[in-house]
Amino acid sequence: MHQTGAMTVPAEHRQVMIASLPQGRLEPSDFAVRTAAVPVPGEGEVLCRTIALTIGAGQRAGLQGSASYAGAPEAGRVMGGTGVAEVMTAAGGLLPGDVVWAPTGWQEYSMHAPKVLTKLDPTIDAAEHLGVLGTNGLTAYFGVRDVGAVQAGDTMVVSAAAGSVGHIAGQIGTILGARVVGIVGSADKARLLTERLGFAAALDRRSSDFRADFKAATPDRIDVYFDNTGGDLLESALFRMNRGGRIACCGVVSQYDTNNPAGGPRGVPGLLINNRVRMEGFLVFDFAHRYDEARAQMSTWMREGRLTALVTEYQGLASAPQAFVDLLAGTTTGTTVVRL
Numbered sequence: 001m002h003q004t005g006a007m008t009v010p011a012e013h014r015q016v017m018i019a020s021l022p023q024g025r026l027e028p029s030d031f032a033v034r035t036a037a038v039p040v041p042g043e044g045e046v047l048c049r050t051i052a053l054t055i056g057a058g059q060r061a062g063l064q065g066s067a068s069y070a071g072a073p074e075a076g077r078v079m080g081g082t083g084v085a086e087v088m089t090a091a092g093g094l095l096p097g098d099v100v101w102a103p104t105g106w107q108e109y110s111m112h113a114p115k116v117l118t119k120l121d122p123t124i125d126a127a128e129h130l131g132v133l134g135t136n137g138l139t140a141y142f143g144v145r146d147v148g149a150v151q152a153g154d155t156m157v158v159s160a161a162a163g164s165v166g167h168i169a170g171q172i173g174t175i176l177g178a179r180v181v182g183i184v185g186s187a188d189k190a191r192l193l194t195e196r197l198g199f200a201a202a203l204d205r206r207s208s209d210f211r212a213d214f215k216a217a218t219p220d221r222i223d224v225y226f227d228n229t230g231g232d233l234l235e236s237a238l239f240r241m242n243r244g245g246r247i248a249c250c251g252v253v254s255q256y257d258t259n260n261p262a263g264g265p266r267g268v269p270g271l272l273i274n275n276r277v278r279m280e281g282f283l284v285f286d287f288a289h290r291y292d293e294a295r296a297q298m299s300t301w302m303r304e305g306r307l308t309a310l311v312t313e314y315q316g317l318a319s320a321p322q323a324f325v326d327l328l329a330g331t332t333t334g335t336t337v338v339r340l
């Protein structure tokens with residue numbers, strides 16, 4: 001134990017290490033929990049205690065080495081990730097007790113330069129900061145509004161629609177006046193979307209009737225496809241796009257949990273040309289200058305009861321590997337959060 005101002009810090013803490021880079025599907029055994037000394041901050045450094053972490057599908061792409069923007073994790077390192085943390089030591093205008101976003105990684109304590117930390121409203125729950133007001137909520141907001149350019153009366157389709165990005169993207173589409181169709185991996189999730197989140201229709205991608213269901217649910221074809229998955233679902237959507245349609249390429253989760261990602265879909269570029277479809281990839285960081293606008297708008301929609309943020313919570317640092325496996329298997333809904 002040592003004292004940092006008013007805060008007491010233990011001598012040791014726990015970390016989740018990458019034990020081995022996954023071969024094939026991710027397993028909890030690809031990670032290992034270890035105990036290490038809590039770092040002692042030097043001049044101008046901020047020691048943070050992790051309150052909660054979020055896990056996103058894109059972190060699996062990072063372990064594959066395919067998402068260059070996500071960095072290149074290696075065996076023997078602490079698993080990376082974003083968390084909400086409590087400041088333990090003063091520096092750079094931050095004071096002990098402040099609550100911040102931090103690139104904490106999967107560990108109980110982490111040390112940072114003040115410039116990588118963002119001070120947060122401590123009255124808002126960490127899960128909200130990490131979900132709808134965090135990277136995934138912002139991704140949904142800009143992907144639907146700016147990249148998809150959704151207009152009232154459009155038919156919008158979202159894949160991985162009960163997931164963290166997907167459930168917010170679909171609700172924003174509805175708020176903007178689109179008829180939103182979600183694609184998910186089970187009938188239960190499909191019911192959640194239509195009964196609780198206001199989706200016009202929702203389809204189980206695993207159903208043997210999926211092709212027919214997809215056609216029936218998009219009688220006016222598709223104006224905007226918000227693509228979280230790539231793969232077969234992207235190909236199915238490509239064949240149903242309207243003239244002048246937009247495909248917002250957000251992620252490729254169908255190709256993350258494998259060592260052998262499939263090639264691209266049929267229909268590119270022929271269908272894009274014939275139907276004058278715009279297919280555009282984007283990264284949320286491109287919109288960093290407008291994050292405040294997005295957070296203010298989504299907070300208003302939540303207050304008005306028009307936007308519901310779902311969270312699947314796990315308790316304790318050691319549950320993070322299983323939470324990650326569950327997320328990729330599709331057993332979580334909304335944002336996946338681990339509370340420490």
Ligand SMILES: NC(=O)c1ccc[n+]([C@@H]2O[C@H](COP(=O)([O-])OP(=O)(O)OC[C@H]3O[C@@H](n4cnc5c(N)ncnc54)[C@H](OP(=O)(O)O)[C@@H]3O)[C@@H](O)[C@H]2O)c1
Nearest residue numbers: 056057058160163164165184185251252253254283284330
């Ligand atoms: N462009 C950006 O800046 C940006 C930023 C953040 C996230 N993303 C992307 O957004 C997407 C969603 O991320 P998230 O963190 O919100 O994850 P998530 O949607 O909460 O979880 C992933 C979901 O993917 C679905 N899935 C898994 N394997 C699949 C497969 N083979 N085919 C189709 N669907 C499959 C599962 O849902 P079902 O089983 O219900 O289908 C699962 O729930 C990811 O592609 C991620 O890379 C992009």
